[in-house]
Amino acid sequence: MNSTTINSNKVQSKKIDSNKMKAIISTGYGGPEILQLQIVDKPIPKEDEVLVKIHAAAITTAGTMMRTGYPIIGRLFLGLTKPKNPIPGTSFSGVVEKIGKDVADFDIGDKVFGESLEIFGTHAEYVCIKENGIITQMPENVSFEEVGAVGDGPMTSWNFLQELTQLQAGQSILINGASGSLGTAAVQIAKHLGAIVTGVCSTQNIELVKSLGADYVIDYKKEDFTQNGITYDIIYDTVGKSSFSRCKNSLTEKGEYLSPVLGMKLLLQVMRTSIFGKKKAKFSATGALPLTKTKSFLKEIKSLYKTGKLKTVIDIRYDLKDVAEAHRYIDKGHKKGNVVISL
Numbered sequence: 149m150n151s152t153t154i155n156s157n158k159v160q161s162k163k164i165d166s167n168k169m170k171a172i173i174s175t176g177y178g179g180p181e182i183l184q185l186q187i188v189d190k191p192i193p194k195e196d197e198v199l200v201k202i203h204a205a206a207i208t209t210a211g212t213m214m215r216t217g218y219p220i221i222g223r224l225f226l227g228l229t230k231p232k233n234p235i236p237g238t239s240f241s242g243v244v245e246k247i248g249k250d251v252a253d254f255d256i257g258d259k260v261f262g263e264s265l266e267i268f269g270t271h272a273e274y275v276c277i278k279e280n281g282i283i284t285q286m287p288e289n290v291s292f293e294e295v296g297a298v299g300d301g302p303m304t305s306w307n308f309l310q311e312l313t314q315l316q317a318g319q320s321i322l323i324n325g326a327s328g329s330l331g332t333a334a335v336q337i338a339k340h341l342g343a344i345v346t347g348v349c350s351t352q353n354i355e356l357v358k359s360l361g362a363d364y365v366i367d368y369k370k371e372d373f374t375q376n377g378i379t380y381d382i383i384y385d386t387v388g389k390s391s392f393s394r395c396k397n398s399l400t401e402k403g404e405y406l407s408p409v410l411g412m413k414l415l416l417q418v419m420r421t422s423i424f425g426k427k428k429a430k431f432s433a434t435g436a437l438p439l440t441k442t443k444s445f446l447k448e449i450k451s452l453y454k455t456g457k458l459k460t461v462i463d464i465r466y467d468l469k470d471v472a473e474a475h476r477y478i479d480k481g482h483k484k485g486n487v488v489i490s491l
């Protein structure tokens with residue numbers, strides 16, 4: 149990829165050739181300063197791809213972890229010394245600007261959203277997505293920003309609640325980190341599936357979590373949910389702040405502990421409980437699932453947006469040039485719902 153690095157403010161205002169675009173480039177692994185706004189070649193769609201002019205894209209906590217290159221095992225997939233896909237970002241929404249000659253299901257002008265899991269690349273003005281990838285037309289009742297954040301929260305929490313644990317109506321679930329991206333989506337998805345939902349968040353987010361439909365809310369600043377004697381069929385710790393061992397007494401006899409934050413301890417517990425004991429610890433890497441699965445998640449989530457059962461909580465909107473600043477904000481660990489780039 150040919151690229152030119154220019155001072156962010158200058159790039160933002162600079163008029164560029166029609167075969168070029170502005171994009172964030174990860175120049176290595178490290179702090180937010182490694183993210184630079186550059187002018188690069190605009191991607192050209194292959195025969196089976198659509199070129200999407202991006203209107204919104206999510207900046208995620210998972211993305212900030214990828215920026216650092218830790219845990220180091222992730223570099224086996226991301227690139228050993230620097231990211232092999234230099235433009236970060238997976239979740240996107242936008243408008244189809246060009247289509248490859250074999251594309252049948254999309255037209256120029258379609259409003260679309262989805263995830264670019266293979267090559268990332270959504271923190272840019274344009275991205276090419278395979279027609280049979282994780283992409284679909286937007287429902288009419290939602291904005292670009294709302295569906296532009298589909299990636300981490302809705303897709304992951306749908307995977308954990310519907311696929312990994314198959315949450316049933318009437319089951320009780322505790323969602324730790326209910327005010328985050330995965331958490332705000334999880335509360336709504338769990339209610340949609342008919343569960344009795346307890347959200348755990350801090351004092352400042354109690355009203356938010358209630359407004360998403362939680363039946364009960366625990367303020368983690370005032371109460372430790374592992375010590376109050378209440379048990380749940382499922383504990384979904386979206387932020388990985390607890391552990392299976394700490395939560396074991398808060399699970400019902402065949403209860404399940406789910407966490408999307410993988411560490412060595414969780415991995416060993418997942419392996420051990422898959423063989424021994426009635427209570428289980430479970431993990432899944434949503435982005436590594438087969439395409440047929442993730443496409444089916446997108447279809448279900450689209451229908452939730454369409455019927456108004458899923459609303460996106462947006463904390464802050466940033467310009468493309470301010471992605472590094474957004475990372476600094478997310479690194480503090482207190483975002484509410486989602487942070488998006490609005491183009």
Ligand SMILES: NC(=O)c1ccc[n+]([C@@H]2O[C@H](COP(=O)([O-])OP(=O)(O)OC[C@H]3O[C@@H](n4cnc5c(N)ncnc54)[C@H](OP(=O)(O)O)[C@@H]3O)[C@@H](O)[C@H]2O)c1
Pocket residue numbers: 208209210211213300304324325326327328329330331348349350351352353368386387388389407408409432433434435481482483484485
């Ligand atoms: N396995 C997968 O497929 C997968 C996919 C996507 C993401 N992930 C991972 O999932 C994790 C969560 O991502 P996210 O975007 O949902 O996180 P997030 O939005 O950044 O989480 C921030 C929220 O967590 C809350 N929080 C902080 N400390 C807490 C505590 N001790 N107890 C309860 N809540 C607390 C904060 O509330 P306060 O401000 O009130 O503290 C804040 O609202 C990340 O580690 C990400 O890498 C995994």
